[in-house]
Amino acid sequence: MARTRELPPVPENPERSPPAWVAGEERVRVAGEPGEPSLEAAVRAPAGAKRAVLLCHPHPLYGGSMHSAVVLAIAKVLAEKRGGDVAHLRFNYRGVGESEGAYGEGVGETRDVLAALAELRRRAPGAPITVCGYSFGTWVGLRAAATARGVDRVMLVAPAVRIFDFIEEDGLEFQGRLAIFVGDDDEFCDVAEAEALGKKLGATVTVVPGDHYFMKSRRKVAEQIVPWIAP
Secondary structure: OOOEOOOOOOOOOOOOOOOOOOOOOEEEEEOOOOOOOOEEEEEEOOOOOOEEEEEEOOOHHHOOOOOOHHHHHHHHHHHHHHOOOEEEEEEOOOOOOOOOOOOOOOHHHHHHHHHHHHHHHHHOOOOOEEEEEEOHHHHHHHHHHOOOOOEEEEEEEOOOOOOEOOOOOOOOOOOOEEEEEEEOOOOOOOHHHHHHHHHHHOOEEEEEOOOOOOOOOHHHHHHHHHHHHOO
């Protein structure tokens, strides 16, 4: 797996967003491979979905969860704009919320993404899949997408390139369409770094006003992201 650089100090009691649900979502459990933890998830899967989107949340040690504001905003816009023909699933990595297990240093979380992808394929059979990760979720989501079947596009929202190395040591590469979406004042990925990553990965890059957290523009950001992740 690609390397991580030194992480910022981990807070003793990270603040997490309160649970919030999108209209039409069903709360479910995602079962991994034997010996892997069961994960808490929320899925919205209309019959005959033409596209399915997996949402991967930010770093679990710093308060990330499937209820994180950016992830929730994207899920809401997906349901409102494309809820009739696009399925989505968001989930908590191991050790977060009601998911079993403990933090897996990125390796375990990549397996969690694969388990969530299998569940999404089961609920939206035949639909092409987009993986949309935010921050830490871009790192584990891209790694999982490179080995999973049915994924044809990946969106990296605010990839933290100063912490995570997105170029795989083992040469593993995602073969579908890639896009990067980044704020012009991102603390973990400036515009030049995003463009350099885009060049290496063959990804398009969209720059918008905002920091890593899109504090004042989450709804607007989600509205710009949704047409690409659910074409």
